[in-house]
Amino acid sequence: MSARPIKLLLLGLGLLMLTTSPGCDKPKEAAATSSDGMTHLTLTLDWKPEPEFGGFYAAQLDSDFIKNGLAAAIQPAGEGAATWQLVGAGKTDFATTSADQVLIARQAGADITAIFTVYQTFPQGVMVHQARGFKTMKDVFTHPGTLQAEDNAWLHFLEKHYGTPVVKIIPYTGGISQFLAQKDCSQQCFVTSEPILAKKAGSDPQTFLISDEGYNPYTTVVICQSALLKSNPAEVKAMVTACRAGWQAYLADPSKANAAMHAANSDMDADTFAAGAAAQKPFIQPAGMTSDQLGTMTADRWNTLSNELIELGVLDNAASTPDCFVNP
Numbered sequence: 001m002s003a004r005p006i007k008l009l010l011l012g013l014g015l016l017m018l019t020t021s022p023g024c025d026k027p028k029e030a031a032a033t034s035s036d037g038m039t040h041l042t043l044t045l046d047w048k049p050e051p052e053f054g055g056f057y058a059a060q061l062d063s064d065f066i067k068n069g070l071a072a073a074i075q076p077a078g079e080g081a082a083t084w085q086l087v088g089a090g091k092t093d094f095a096t097t098s099a100d101q102v103l104i105a106r107q108a109g110a111d112i113t114a115i116f117t118v119y120q121t122f123p124q125g126v127m128v129h130q131a132r133g134f135k136t137m138k139d140v141f142t143h144p145g146t147l148q149a150e151d152n153a154w155l156h157f158l159e160k161h162y163g164t165p166v167v168k169i170i171p172y173t174g175g176i177s178q179f180l181a182q183k184d185c186s187q188q189c190f191v192t193s194e195p196i197l198a199k200k201a202g203s204d205p206q207t208f209l210i211s212d213e214g215y216n217p218y219t220t221v222v223i224c225q226s227a228l229l230k231s232n233p234a235e236v237k238a239m240v241t242a243c244r245a246g247w248q249a250y251l252a253d254p255s256k257a258n259a260a261m262h263a264a265n266s267d268m269d270a271d272t273f274a275a276g277a278a279a280q281k282p283f284i285q286p287a288g289m290t291s292d293q294l295g296t297m298t299a300d301r302w303n304t305l306s307n308e309l310i311e312l313g314v315l316d317n318a319a320s321t322p323d324c325f326v327n328p
Helices: 006-020 051-061 083-088 099-107 137-141 153-162 177-181 194-200 226-231 233-252 255-264 270-284 299-311
Strands: 039-045 070-076 094-097 112-119 124-129 146-148 168-170 185-190 205-209 219-225
Touching: 039 051, 039 083, 039 233, 051 070, 051 112, 051 233, 051 255, 051 270, 070 233, 083 094, 083 099, 083 112, 083 219, 094 099, 099 112, 099 153, 099 219, 099 299, 112 226, 112 233, 112 270, 124 137, 124 194, 137 153, 153 299, 177 185, 177 194, 185 194, 194 205, 194 270, 219 226, 219 233, 226 233, 233 270, 255 270
Parallel strands: 039 070, 039 094, 146 168, 146 185
Antiparallel strands: 094 219, 112 219, 124 185, 124 205
C-alpha cells in the first residue's frame, strides 16, 4: 500500500489546526515574570525523553535556564504530536519540531519561527536487515517486502527519486517488533535509536541515511511564535543561550541528563541512552563546527528545503527564509 498523496497530508494538517485549535495564531503573551524574577515558560517536545532532547534536560539540570532568567518546564508531548499547532495556538511557549513542518505550518497560517536546531544533519534513515544484501537506499524501494514509514515529505522525496516503489509501504506504528519478526521488513528510524535497539535485540540492522539521498532538513528545531520575537527578543535570546549551553554540556558528558530522561522513559535502557548519545554527536556538531555555533542555521539550507517541498507539491510558493528562522 503506497502512502496517500502528500497534498492530502498537507490539507489534513491545515484542517486539523483550524478545527482543533480555535484560538490558533492568537498572539502568545510574553511569559510572565514572577516575584522570584524568573520568566516561567514551557518547552514542549515532539517525542518521548530520548537522547535527541538530552541538551534540554542538561540545561535544566545544570541551571542554564535559571542562569538566563528562565524557569523552564520541559513537557514531552509524545508520539505524533503536532507541536507547531500548540505554539501557533499559544498553548505552549516553545516546542520542538522539524524544519519541513515549520514551512508546512507557516503555509497553513501558523505564526511560528525557528530559533535553534539540534541536528545539523538529518538523522532519519531506513533500517533494513543486513542479510538482504542491500547496497543502497534504491534497493529498499526496488525490491519486494514491506517498508514501515509515516506519510512524510522525506518518503515522497525518495518515491519521486526512485519512481513507483516495488516495496509495499505500510504505516509506521512505532517500535521495532515487526522489523524483528519479518526478515523482509524495513522501517524508518532515527539512526541513533532504533538500530541500536535492534542490534541489542540480536538482529542485524543496516541503515541508509536519507540525508545521503539529498534530503537534509534541520531536525529537532526549537520554535516559538513570531510575535514573541518582536515583543520580547531578549526572552528568545535567553532561551537559545540556555539551550546552547545545555547541548555543550550534554555533548561533553551525557550521563546526568541520560539518567534523568531514563527515569521519565524506562522504555529505553541506560546502555541504549549512552549509545544513542554517542552516535548522534556528529549529527549535532559536524566536523568544523565550534561549540558556540551549536544550533545555528543558514538561509541556504532553508531555501533548499523550501524548493524541494515545492517540487513535491507540499508548498505552493517559496517560503520567505528570513521570516521562517533566526539565529538570535
